[in-house]
Amino acid sequence: MKIRQGFVSNSSSSSFVIPMSALTPEQLGKIHNHIEEGKKLGMECCGKHDAWHIKEASLSLSTNMDNFDMYGFLSKIGVDMDKVDRTE
Numbered sequence: 001m002k003i004r005q006g007f008v009s010n011s012s013s014s015s016f017v018i019p020m021s022a023l024t025p026e027q028l029g030k031i032h033n034h035i036e037e038g039k040k041l042g043m044e045c046c047g048k049h050d051a052w053h054i055k056e057a058s059l060s061l062s063t064n065m066d067n068f069d070m071y072g073f074l075s076k077i078g079v080d081m082d083k084v085d086r087t088e
Contacts, residue, residue: 014086015062016070022083023059030077031059034068041076043069 023031030037032054038045046067053062061070075081 013063014070015060016074017085018059018061018074018079019083020056020059022080024078027077027079028059031061031074034070034073037077038068038073041073043073043076 020028035045035048035051051063052068052070054060063070071081071084071086074084
């Protein structure tokens with residue numbers, strides 16, 4: 001039997017970059033409140049401790065623990081998915 005000592009992680013990470021010009025003010029607000037808005041849409045949501053980190057210049061979203069379907073959420077709130085640059 002092998003025993004691992006140290007940090008073990010099953011986490012996945014994701015990130016998206018979206019030009020600000022591709023978002024409406026309403027979509028931007030929903031992205032900032034994605035956990036609450038996701039619940040309203042019937043999406044499985046994580047706790048606030050697993051929320052996505054959002055930086056605005058061009059909108060940059062990233063997470064260390066991909067427990068919220070941000071890609072699906074962006075689609076559900078009407079973001080033009082052809083403008084979303086998804087890197088993993």
